[in-house]
Amino acid sequence: MQTIAEARAQAQAGTATALAERHFQLIAEQDGPDGLGIHSFLALSRERALAQAARVDELQAKGQNAGPLAGVPVAIKDVLAMTGAPATAGSKILAGYQPPYDATAVRKLEAAGAVLLGKLNCDEFAMGSSNENSAYGPVRNPRALDRVPGGSSGGSAAAVAAGFAVATLGTDTGGSIRQPAAFCGVVGVLPTYGRVSRFGLIAFASSLDRVGPFTANVSDAATLLTVLAGQDPLDATSADRPVEDFSAALARPVEGLRVGVPEEYFGEGLDPEIRAAIERTLDGLRARGCELVKISLPHTRYAIPTYYVLATAEASSNLSRFDGVRFGLRSSESQTLSAMFRRTREEGFGAEVKRRILLGTYSLSAGYYDAYYRKAQQVRMLVARDFLDAFTRCDVLVAPMTPTPPFKPGEKVDDPMAMYLADIYSVAASLAGICGMSVPCGETKDGLPIGVQVMGPHFGESTMLRAGLAIEQMQEKM
Numbered sequence: 001m002q003t004i005a006e007a008r009a010q011a012q013a014g015t016a017t018a019l020a021e022r023h024f025q026l027i028a029e030q031d032g033p034d035g036l037g038i039h040s041f042l043a044l045s046r047e048r049a050l051a052q053a054a055r056v057d058e059l060q061a062k063g064q065n066a067g068p069l070a071g072v073p074v075a076i077k078d079v080l081a082m083t084g085a086p087a088t089a090g091s092k093i094l095a096g097y098q099p100p101y102d103a104t105a106v107r108k109l110e111a112a113g114a115v116l117l118g119k120l121n122c123d124e125f126a127m128g129s130s131n132e133n134s135a136y137g138p139v140r141n142p143r144a145l146d147r148v149p150g151g152s153s154g155g156s157a158a159a160v161a162a163g164f165a166v167a168t169l170g171t172d173t174g175g176s177i178r179q180p181a182a183f184c185g186v187v188g189v190l191p192t193y194g195r196v197s198r199f200g201l202i203a204f205a206s207s208l209d210r211v212g213p214f215t216a217n218v219s220d221a222a223t224l225l226t227v228l229a230g231q232d233p234l235d236a237t238s239a240d241r242p243v244e245d246f247s248a249a250l251a252r253p254v255e256g257l258r259v260g261v262p263e264e265y266f267g268e269g270l271d272p273e274i275r276a277a278i279e280r281t282l283d284g285l286r287a288r289g290c291e292l293v294k295i296s297l298p299h300t301r302y303a304i305p306t307y308y309v310l311a312t313a314e315a316s317s318n319l320s321r322f323d324g325v326r327f328g329l330r331s332s333e334s335q336t337l338s339a340m341f342r343r344t345r346e347e348g349f350g351a352e353v354k355r356r357i358l359l360g361t362y363s364l365s366a367g368y369y370d371a372y373y374r375k376a377q378q379v380r381m382l383v384a385r386d387f388l389d390a391f392t393r394c395d396v397l398v399a400p401m402t403p404t405p406p407f408k409p410g411e412k413v414d415d416p417m418a419m420y421l422a423d424i425y426s427v428a429a430s431l432a433g434i435c436g437m438s439v440p441c442g443e444t445k446d447g448l449p450i451g452v453q454v455m456g457p458h459f460g461e462s463t464m465l466r467a468g469l470a471i472e473q474m475q476e477k478m
């Protein structure tokens with residue numbers, strides 16, 4: 001994996017155009033069925049990328065600053081709008097749709113000098129934990145080709161792990177950045193809700209969806225987050241908070257940091273090798289002068305059912321716009337308007353999306369709203385309050401990221417509940433709106449990556465990244 005500093009140095013020593021061409025060649029050789037068959041990309045934006053690379057080369061030739069990401073090859077999850085490439089959200093119902101505008105996150109990356117290589121494969125409408133739900137075929141894990149890369153941002157994590165891109169954008173609704181980062185052995189950051197604009201994101205669950213980066217290391221994640229963060233007048237949910245220099249914050253030591261260890265994350269079902277890796281990580285933080293604090297998040301046990309009531313309810317509402325009238329697929333086999341609505345959605349949506357729409361519609365229906373949706377909102381507040389209480393006693397939380405190492409394709413497809421439980425350690429932070437990240441912390445005896453989860457309070461990314469860097473540095477010395 002290449003870092004941002006290494007990519008920038010190559011773009012300056014040679015040209016950004018040559019660097020982009022090398023990445024396109026690597027993608028052509030390894031991403032498709034004739035190579036490793038990773039299938040992380042759904043579309044390449046070659047024309048746009050080379051035009052941007054030429055601009056970077058021109059600025060650098062004149063001795064001008066081309067931005068903190070000058071010439072750095074970056075790729076975008078296919079749920080974010082980007083001109084010059086389709087935006088399918090991994091679904092047949094949006095096949096061929098070309099957005100006429102850029103998402104704010106995409107625009108900010110390019111303004112910082114990034115070269116946008118193309119769009120990345122993902123679970124359909126970001127619904128999944130294994131990237132097996134894409135209508136265009138699954139993604140394979142570059143670290144172990146017989147394992148899933150995690151989801152829904154599996155293509156984003158795999159592209160960084162395989163070296164196809166130096167950094168990528170993903171989205172996280174209930175763990176879809178952090179879990180695939182853990183499965184692929186890269187760094188993935190979930191910013192605080194409102195920290196990064198959601199404008200241009202094809203919505204799954206609007207109160208949960210967040211845009212964040214995948215990178216090779218924590219320092220690069222800090223750089224990307226500094227570029228992406230900030231209030232956006234096009235997104236009413238973006239927060240009016242000053243943007244810190246997250247890279248500069250990494251220089252502060254972690255000595256004296258209070259690290260919370262939530263007991264609920266170390267119960268039954270946690271793989272023994274993952275438990276041992278997390279315990280080694282905690283011992284290492286203690287050796288660096290951190291204070292370990294045992295805490296309890298008692299409502300964590302309700303996080304999975306709460307999340308799946310709220311997320312599916314919002315999905316039911318958000319996905320009602322895909323009806324064959326405005327954009328995307330329209331069934332040609334229908335003679336009436338109602339039949340066209342029905343057949344378009346039958347043909348365009350995959351099984352998992354249909355399942356979640358049905359669950360969400362049920363929980364919002366008359367007679368069930370109070371029993372399910374309203375109750376879930378109340379429990380969500382209790383989950384959030386647990387974290388607020390915990391952060392009065394500690395600065396960050398450190399816990400397992402996933403209950404198991406990467407699993408094999410097909411292993412959980414026929415058991416939706418088992419698949420949903422793959423997010424058991426990630427959904428609580430999503431419900432609470434806090435920030436979180438996954439940092440590599442070792443491997444299993446079979447060489448499969450293990451990620452540790454670091455969580456910070458609302459807008460506590462600086463402290464969270466400092467803890468993540470300390471963990472990363474411990475691994476380098478092992």
